[in-house]
Amino acid sequence: MSQRSDAEISRVLYERDHEVDYGGDGTDSEEDKDCVEVQESSDTEVSCDEPDSSHSDNVPDSDDDLDEEEEERGQAPQRRKRRFVHGKDKFKWSLDTPEARGQCSRVHLPAAKGNSSNATNPYESWNALFSDEMLDLILKWTNAEIETYKTTHVFKAADSATFSSLTLNELKAYIGLLYYQGLNNNNRVLLENLWSDEFGTNLYKTVMSVKRFRFIGARLRFDDKTTRRERRASDLLAPIRELWDLFIGNCISNYTPCDNVTIDEQLLGFRGKFSARVYSKSKPARYGIKVLSLNDSRTFYMLNAIPYTGRVIPERAESIPTYFVRRLSEPIHGSGRVITCDNWFSSV
Numbered sequence: 628m629s630q631r632s633d634a635e636i637s638r639v640l641y642e643r644d645h646e647v648d649y650g651g652d653g654t655d656s657e658e659d660k661d662c663v664e665v666q667e668s669s670d671t672e673v674s675c676d677e678p679d680s681s682h683s684d685n686v687p688d689s690d691d692d693l694d695e696e697e698e699e700r701g702q703a704p705q706r707r708k709r710r711f712v713h714g715k716d717k718f719k720w721s722l723d724t725p726e727a728r729g730q731c732s733r734v735h736l737p738a739a740k741g742n743s744s745n746a747t748n749p750y751e752s753w754n755a756l757f758s759d760e761m762l763d764l765i766l767k768w769t770n771a772e773i774e775t776y777k778t779t780h781v782f783k784a785a786d787s788a789t790f791s792s793l794t795l796n797e798l799k800a801y802i803g804l805l806y807y808q809g810l811n812n813n814n815r816v817l818l819e820n821l822w823s824d825e826f827g828t829n830l831y832k833t834v835m836s837v838k839r840f841r842f843i844g845a846r847l848r849f850d851d852k853t854t855r856r857e858r859r860a861s862d863l864l865a866p867i868r869e870l871w872d873l874f875i876g877n878c879i880s881n882y883t884p885c886d887n888v889t890i891d892e893q894l895l896g897f898r899g900k901f902s903a904r905v906y907s908k909s910k911p912a913r914y915g916i917k918v919l920s921l922n923d924s925r926t927f928y929m930l931n932a933i934p935y936t937g938r939v940i941p942e943r944a945e946s947i948p949t950y951f952v953r954r955l956s957e958p959i960h961g962s963g964r965v966i967t968c969d970n971w972f973s974s975v
Contacts, residue, residue, distance in 0.1 A: 714974035716946075733963055735886045737926050743881035755881045761873050762798060768848040769793050776846060789838045793846075800834050801843050863903050863936040871934070878930060879958045887924040890955055890968040892917055892935075903937045921955040924967065931955050948972040 712720050739746070743755035770792045782790050807830065808814060813821060820826040822837040831837070849870045850858075858865035894905060896912030905917045920932035933954060941950040952972050 716974045718974055735884065735962065735964060737885045737923055737928070738883045739881060740883050741881045756874065756877045757802075758873070758877055759795075761870055761877075762795060764870055764873070765847070765849055766793060766795060766798055768850055768852070769798075769843075769846055772846045772848045772852065786838070789836065789842055793843060797835070797843075801840065804831065804834055804840065863901070864934055875931060878928075878932075882923075882928055882930065884923040884928065884930055884959065884964065885925045886963075887965045887967065888930065888956075888959065889922050889924050890919070890952060890966055890972055891922070892919045894918075903935055905935065919951050919955060921958075921966075931958055946974075 710722055712722060714720060738744075741755065742758075743752055746752040746755060773790070773792055777790060780790075808821070816826075818837050818841060821828075822831050831840075849867045850865065855865055858868070862868055864871065894907055894910040894912055894915045894917055896915040897904065898914050901916060903916070904914060906914055907917075917935040918932050919935065921930045922928060923930060933951060939947055939950060941947065943950075945953070948971055952966070952968065956966060
């Protein structure tokens with residue numbers, strides 16, 4: 628005896644149940660015919676008159692419940708699209724895009740603002756970031772160091788111009804020579820060669836003498852040297868902290884980032900004296916100062932940055948990566964921008 632299919636068995640059972648027609652005329656109505664046709668074409672027995680309660684009373688709560696039911700039936704669980712992922716801290720993240728709740732989407736375009744929006748030449752754009760307030764701060768403490776040096780050293784009258792106080796225009800000229808030196812990749816060339824007639828250029832000799840350039844570099848200061856020890860006890864960045872805060876404030880107040888920003892770390896090559904100097908084998912510089920920054924994804928403009936100065940103790944009960952993300956993103960809180968970062972800054 629051959630085995631019958633599920634559809635044939637369902638049809639036979641249906642015919643047996645409806646062999647006796649109580650009070651009827653022995654003919655099937657159009658509704659009954661439709662019901663028979665529906666049952667013959669399906670593998671399950673569903674009544675035409677009764678509502679389908681399998682989707683209302685026994686709805687699985689989650690994908691895991693569906694898998695368990697299929698395992699009980701002896702069927703292999705079907706692979707479904709994941710809707711959630713769990714982070715390293717066991718936090719449950721949804722993979723579905725949240726619905727907008729009455730908030731209109733805003734488009735942010737990268738643009739200059741503040742003093743930089745009124746700049747008409749490269750110098751004015753540079754001066755918006757390196758403001759006169761910053762230059763006056765450098766000038767103040769550098770001249771204080773020069774006066775201290777002059778009281779403890781004896782020099783000839785012919786060298787009075789070399790050891791004189793620094794002016795604002797001369798400070799700008801000194802910074803300009805540093806830019807020119809880096810532009811020509813001369814940062815590893817001896818100063819005597821840059822000022823020599825054989826290897827150097829007339830630009831260096833026109834701006835200042837090599838003795839004056841070396842003296843300014845040795846006396847350059849950015850803070851009060853007499854109070855540095857006390858401040859450094861709680862802040863390793865004390866020698867440049869005031870200057871750094873002014874610079875970051877100018878970066879934030881003179882630019883509007885686009886819709887997408889990025890948070891990442893960078894190693895600035897430095898082999899001088901600094902207690903929080905970092906060694907990284909994978910970085911080209913190997914040794915340097917690690918800086919965590921918030922940048923515009925389109926123009927790469929640095930909007931905010933925090934140098935790593937050793938162990939960080941967050942004020943709140945939060946992890947170190949969360950602390951850096953919160954601090955760096957403060958200028959764009961509530962603006963609806965998208966922040967992209969690697970897995971070190973997140974719990975996923």
